[in-house]
Amino acid sequence: MRLPLWCFLSVFYSVAAHAADGDALLQSECAACHNLTGPAAATVAELRTRKAPDLFYAGNKFRREWLVRWLQQPTRVRPAGFLFLNHIKPGAKSDVVDAASLPTHPALDTARATAAADALMNLRPHDALIAKEKLAAGTLSRAMGEMVFDKFSGCLACHLIEPEYGGVSGPELYSAGTRLQAEYIASIVRTPQAWQPKTWMPDKHISDANIVKIVRYLDTLSKENKHE
Amino acid sequence: MNKLKIRLKKADFYVFSGCERMIIGLKIAVFSLFFAPGALFASDTAADNYALYCVQCHGLRGDGKGINIRDMSVQPRDHTDAKAMSGRSDAEIFKAIKEGGLAIDKSVQMPPWAEVLSDAEITGLVSYLRTLCKCSNGAGK
Numbered sequence: 204m205r206l207p208l209w210c211f212l213s214v215f216y217s218v219a220a221h222a223a224d225g226d227a228l229l230q231s232e233c234a235a236c237h238n239l240t241g242p243a244a245a246t247v248a249e250l251r252t253r254k255a256p257d258l259f260y261a262g263n264k265f266r267r268e269w270l271v272r273w274l275q276q277p278t279r280v281r282p283a284g285f286l287f288l289n290h291i292k293p294g295a296k297s298d299v300v301d302a303a304s305l306p307t308h309p310a311l312d313t314a315r316a317t318a319a320a321d322a323l324m325n326l327r328p329h330d331a332l333i334a335k336e337k338l339a340a341g342t343l344s345r346a347m348g349e350m351v352f353d354k355f356s357g358c359l360a361c362h363l364i365e366p367e368y369g370g371v372s373g374p375e376l377y378s379a380g381t382r383l384q385a386e387y388i389a390s391i392v393r394t395p396q397a398w399q400p401k402t403w404m405p406d407k408h409i410s411d412a413n414i415v416k417i418v419r420y421l422d423t424l425s426k427e428n429k430h431e
Numbered sequence: 432m433n434k435l436k437i438r439l440k441k442a443d444f445y446v447f448s449g450c451e452r453m454i455i456g457l458k459i460a461v462f463s464l465f466f467a468p469g470a471l472f473a474s475d476t477a478a479d480n481y482a483l484y485c486v487q488c489h490g491l492r493g494d495g496k497g498i499n500i501r502d503m504s505v506q507p508r509d510h511t512d513a514k515a516m517s518g519r520s521d522a523e524i525f526k527a528i529k530e531g532g533l534a535i536d537k538s539v540q541m542p543p544w545a546e547v548l549s550d551a552e553i554t555g556l557v558s559y560l561r562t563l564c565k566c567s568n569g570a571g572k
Contacts, residue, residue, distance in 0.1 A: 246474065246475050247475040247479040247480060247482075247483045248475055248479060250483070251479075251483070283498055286483075287487065287498065288482055288483065288486065291486075291491065291498050292491075293490075293491050293492060293496075296496065297490065297496040297497065297498065297500050297501070298486075298490050298491050298496055298497055298498045299498065300498060353504075354539075355539065356539065357538070357539040357540040357541075357542065359502060359503070360488060360499050360503050360540050361487065361499055368502055369502055370487075370498075370499035370501075370502065370503070371498050371499060372487035372488075372497075372498060372499055394546070395546075396546045396547060400547075401483075401547060402547070403483050403484050403487060403547075405531075405542035405543060405544060405546070405547070406543070406545075406546040406547075407531070407539075407542060407543065408543070
């Protein structure tokens with residue numbers, strides 16, 4: 204009689220405890236590097252004390268499936284690390300990334316990655332910014348997209364659109380379509396400073412029409428590039 | 432951080448004995464050094480702003496050789512080039528930084544910074560650029 208009751212209780216307990224586990228995990232293993240509560244850095248000096256990108260709006264930014272996968276097998280998102288200033292040095296032809304200085308990210312097993320992803324998806328202080336973006340479904344050719352992205356808007360200067368093509372001071376964008384929510388992409392392109400007041404991504408005053416094209420282009424890119 | 436420092440100083444002044452005061456003073460000095468220059472100034476310096484916003488393209492040495500340049504179709508200006516930099520007035524440089532390359536008929540690859548930097552900070556950057564090129568205002572512009 205005692206055994207079945209114990210089994211029932213422990214199953215019930217583990218399900219109920221899942222969300223709380225995720226929060227506890229974030230606190231104990233992630234908070235030392237990541238800001239989980241906000242606010243974003245208000246000065247350059249403050250930003251430069253950050254050890255890792257802010258995660259306090261993770262639920263407004265990431266796709267859950269990407270988080271679950273990435274937390275088990277983290278790959279580099281920022282080719283020059285975070286912050287790039289801590290990982291660059293002068294080189295022969297230009298400044299170069301000091302690859303040896305780039306740390307590897309801690310990895311989690313499936314259960315813990317799932318718990319952490321669920322806890323991160325609950326962090327949504329910017330629902331209002333996301334709700335402002337109205338995106339109709341559609342596609343855009345790679346050639347048209349690149350025209351808007353590079354020639355008209357100058358985004359290639361800071362972002363990779365292939366593992367070896369583009370700039371490196373911003374996150375790579377060849378897998379942004381699988382990493383990020385479409386509305387987040389639209390919103391950060393429209394007003395990067397609404398997310399991070401002191402970010403080194405400039406507000407380039409991109410028109411509504413071009414924002415839609417960029418979102419579709421990044422979706423096309425991530426479907427072509429299977430670097431997840 | 433500034434607030435914390437001021438509070439510590441006050442407490443130090445009113446409450447602590449001479450010896451403790453010295454120790455706290457030392458701690459503050461070490462603390463300030465660690466977070467310098469952020470903890471020493473109320474707002475970011477032109478050097479801070481240049482490092483975060485400009486170095487990515489214009490380079491650690493300001494010579495136009497930043498980490499991003501490999502695949503850029505237009506190369507960033509060499510800010511140490513006195514000849515090129517003296518060809519621009521302070522007002523034109525201010526405009527290029529605030530509104531971006533397009534505003535002075537140059538490349539879209541030079542971004543506008545109005546949304547991150549105040550006018551005072553941009554003015555600070557213009558002076559900072561003048562120290563990098565060791566040159567002054569373009570004559571007659």
